[in-house]
Amino acid sequence: MIYLQYAANGIILGGLYACIAVGFSLTWGVLNIINILHGAFIVLGCYITYFAHQLFGIHPFVSLPLAGLMVGILGYATQAGIINRVVGQSVLVTLTLTFGLDLIFNNALILGFTANYRQVVLANPLGTVEVAGIFIPLDRALAMVLALLLTFGLYIVLQMSRLGRAIVAVRFDREAASLMGVNVMRTYAITFAIGAFMAGAAGSLLSVVFPIAPITGHLFLSKAFVICVLGGIGSVPGAAIGGIALGLLESFSASIVGPELALTVAFVVLIALLAVRPQGIMGREDMH
Amino acid sequence: MADTLLEVSNLSTGYGDVQVLWDVGFDITRGETVCLVGSNGAGKSTLLRCLSGLIPATAGGFRFEGREMAGRSPQDIVAAGIAHVPEGRRLFGPMSVHDNLLLGAYLRHDKDGVRRDLDRVLSLFPILAQRRNQAAGTLSGGEQQMCAIARGMMNNPKLLMIDELSLGLAPQVVEMLSETIRAISKDGLSVLLVEQDAITAFELATRGVVLDSGRVRLIDATAKLAENPAVQEAYMGLA
Incomplete structure (x- = not known):
């Protein structure tokens, strides 16, 4: 029975992880940019939600669109103004750039918000329900549902909309896409903005679960990285499955071998998976 | 002139x-x-x-x-x-034929016109109508060329x-494509x-x-x- 509890915890965590990873995965898949800034975007989303809650009493799930939008606009400006200058160059160049931007951003966060840990403490928590012997914390479960809805929403946008077609086309063949009249640079900026929006929104949801400090950005970044590679780069269903897989992995390994080793176990599984299925669970070899 | x-x-x-x-x-x-x-x-x-x-x-x-x-x-x-059908077709392989054709009309906002042109290219190339929901990358070479030409025409170019x-x-495919080119140029393109x-x-x-x-x-x-x-x-x- 205790294993069902671990599974429930893992799935709740995993839904949040999916939302953390999906924007990172999109940026990586479409722009071929490993966005080191992603963790900082998540933390910024957390802070926006935190202060909206502290100063104005706005519930984190209500300020989520605001956090997503603000971080998304910042993402658009970052891509259009800075990263587009080196887009299409080798991963080393773009990685170094986003790494440098992350250093600046991270220090700005520390300057602005200090290095102290903060967490949203809800005035009226929903509490916990017991279903068939499994305890489910309702606020976290609601955060997971919202996270999965956001992830599903992104999937629908990519599959069904004109913008989604343009993003997929640019990803597959940017020159052919521009022959269709797609503005490649603007599509890159919009894609990066969507990734940043998802990071900011994920930050809102995380603020009710985890204590946040600027430094936690790197923790989220490393998780997003693992999930992406687990699930397959650039695939939304892959990020969802990879996220839930990591959540379950962490939940079980935290209970069995101890929480301090949970991320280590995740990386060991990642290395093992890379040896047998390098394209990830949902990844396709022809998409690289 | x-x-x-x-x-x-x-x-x-x-x-x-x-x-x-x-x-x-x-x-x-x-x-x-x-x-x-x-x-x-x-x-x-x-x-x-x-x-x-x-x-x-x-x-x-x-x-x-x-x-x-x-x-x-x-x-x-x-x-x-001006529509350009590039060398090597350059279709968006993982996307369906239908989505490839819609990308050809990416800049157009006249929905009715796009629907009319979609019907038109699908009647010019009936095989594409059959393959409509299939990934473009799985088409044969001739079908891909038809899809690429149809995609170009979806822009309603001059x-x-x-x-x-x-x-x-x-050779039979080239002959068939040639007939189509003659037909569309007769329409004034x-x-x-x-x-x-x-x-x-x-x-x-x-x-x-x-x-x-x-x-x-x-x-x-x-x-x-x-x-x-x-x-x-x-x-x-x-x-």
């Missing part, structure tokens, strides 16, 4: 330090099919890439419906009514530029056809431009080019 659609004058371009085209000049009249003939490396594809804005002109320019278009972005050029219509395709197979090209086009080492060598009616001994020897495999 009220009916001149495209007017290329003294166009030069290249990649970095490598100049590929020198002082290229020719024009296309509304409704006319013109072919561009030349051997490998003559600069045919480079010329199309320059006309669709993928690479900038280093000198000279080209006017489309009287407007200077050199230096414009590919989006502006697509919006002006000028359709086709790079290597027949390359790697079976201008076509600029790049073709290594001069015999096919001369059958389809009324005039031909012969490119050699990046320069225009000859411009003439295709009937006359076909009788020109130098052209016969160089491009038609006849001595």
